[in-house]
Amino acid sequence: DGGITQSPKYLFRKEGQNVTLSCEQNLNHDAMYWYRQDPGQGLRLIYYSQIVNDFQKGDIAEGYSVSREKKESFPLTVTSAQKNPTAFYLCASSIASGIDNQPQHFGDGTRLSIL
Amino acid sequence: QQPVQSPQAVILREGEDAVINCSSSKALYSVHWYRQKHGEAPVFLMILLKGGEQKGHDKISASFNEKKQQSSLYLTASQLSYSGTYFCGTASRYYGGATNKLIFGTGTLLAVQP
Numbered sequence: 001d002g003g004i005t006q007s008p009k010y011l012f013r014k015e016g017q018n019v020t021l022s023c024e025q026n027l028n029h030d031a032m033y034w035y036r037q038d039p040g041q042g043l044r045l046i047y048y049s050q051i052v053n054d055f056q057k058g059d060i061a062e063g064y065s066v067s068r069e070k071k072e073s074f075p076l077t078v079t080s081a082q083k084n085p086t087a088f089y090l091c092a093s094s095i096a097s098g099i100d101n102q103p104q105h106f107g108d109g110t111r112l113s114i115l
Numbered sequence: 116q117q118p119v120q121s122p123q124a125v126i127l128r129e130g131e132d133a134v135i136n137c138s139s140s141k142a143l144y145s146v147h148w149y150r151q152k153h154g155e156a157p158v159f160l161m162i163l164l165k166g167g168e169q170k171g172h173d174k175i176s177a178s179f180n181e182k183k184q185q186s187s188l189y190l191t192a193s194q195l196s197y198s199g200t201y202f203c204g205t206a207s208r209y210y211g212g213a214t215n216k217l218i219f220g221t222g223t224l225l226a227v228q229p
Contacts, residue, residue: 035219042117042202042219043157059218090156101164103147104204104217106156 002027006091006107012115013078013085021076021110023091031098033073033104036060046089049074050096078112084099086113116140118205118220126226127193135223137203138185146149146179147204147217150197157202160188190225198227 004025013019025032031050035043045058049068063082068074074093078085088111092104118139125133137146141172145164149157161170163186170177185207186205190197204217 039146040222042222043204045216045218048216058216101162103144103159103162108156109154 004091004093004105004107006089006110008110009108011110011111011112014115016080018077018079019085019112021078021089021091023074023076023107025072025074025091025093025105025107027093027105028071029105030071031094032068033092033094034058034064034066034074034076035090035092037090037109043090046076053064088112094105117218118203120201120220120223122202122223123221124224124226126228128228130192132194133143133190133225135188135190135201135203135225136185137187138183138219139205141184141207143179143181143184143186143204143205143207145206146177147206148186148188148210149201149204149219150178150199151222152199158163162203193225193227195227195229198225200224 007022012113033048034046037043042058046064047055047058047066049055052071055066055068065077090109091107094104095102118137121136147162148160151157161172168179177188179186192228202222203220206217
């Protein structure tokens with residue numbers, strides 16, 4: 001079955017440490033997205049990528065970095081510069097950016113906490 | 116700017132109806148609706164593309180008023196499975212040059228009780 005796989009499900013970060021969240025999709029989607037969700041709040045866009053080797057900052061990109069070397073993979077690194085990383089991180093993909101009638105498909109998320 | 120959803124939370128008995136509203140200060144091109152159960156991924160419900168468009172999905176339907184820059188989600192004869200948090204995601208055609216880039220609303224928590 002096609003879908004989006006996020007790993008790990010739970011992640012703990014120590015002070016000053018960078019951590020990387022994995023997102024893999026086998027839906028052959030061009031566009032991929034990373035969102036952050038804080039308790040009781042909506043989803044906020046961190047980064048998005050419309051095509052391999054290209055990505056753009058979202059609304060809250062500071063303290064995060066991404067890469068898009070392969071169509072199916074869009075890892076997110078939470079750097080030590082992100083002072084408040086505790087949140088639920090969701091990865092999503094869609095057939096193509098610029099096509100308005102395409103839904104976004106989400107992974108099951110990674111819950112990141114500070115030790 | 117983040118769209119505002121109302122109400123923030125609603126409690127229903129099975130079989131009752133509910134309306135969730137999503138309002139934006141920006142001109143909208145499309146509105147997406149998603150439902151998220153606690154600790155799970157959001158699940159796509161429907162997309163409305165044109166002003167005045169209405170869509171239905173089982174007993175869940177939605178409308179899009181382009182002039183008022185708002186969309187409403189209608190849940191009729193609610194079932195226990197409808198419980199969760201509902202989010203609207205709005206797209207403005209020229210926002211960042213990518214029309215599929217969504218800004219999600221604040222969410223509406225819906226609890227359906229037996």
